Amino acid sequence: MSAPVDVLPTEVLRLLADPLRARIVGLLAKESLCTCHLVEETGASQTNVSNHLKLLREADLVVSEPAGRYTYYRLRPQVLRALATTLTELADVADAGAQERRPCP
Template sequence: MLTSVDSDVLKALADPLRLQIVTLLARESLCTTHLVEETGARQTNLSNHLKVLREAGLVDTEPCGRWTYYHLKPEALSALAGELTRLAAVAQETTESGRKRSC
């Protein structure tokens, strides 16, 4: 059975604000102040979402003076894309072969 898709990553990306953060960080590294401006979210709420993204392995931090910049880890998204592509290939093969379990 194929179960390699990381559910923590999917859960992290399922939240609309976290997906917005990931989309913003795909374009450039940003600090919390920038993310508050871009999203309109409260700083404490944003910090909690960034923690979830870091724990899921999607975002990394870089200290810069008194600020912390966040950047997206492209390899994490590439890994997820690869896993979903493999899952889609299995589903396509199953559909084409008409394979089904007898009741």
């Protein structure tokens, strides 16, 4: 087990809960993109996209790769896999404890 199942990675969940960041993550799952592509795909301003990318980089969800005068962003799938593993483990615990009931004092 990677982490206690009663401790969810709240920072990653909070980041992914934002609709624009979730859209960016979804787009980066398909291919590496630069900021201009993400602005075009999302309709958000360049400043807004850049701010969201900064948060995703700080959380280690994406990495940046310079390419000439552009910077491309790539999703780090291992972070999502770790989150998926934690959620699967939590679901497994819930399945196992579905009939458990703690007695009241």
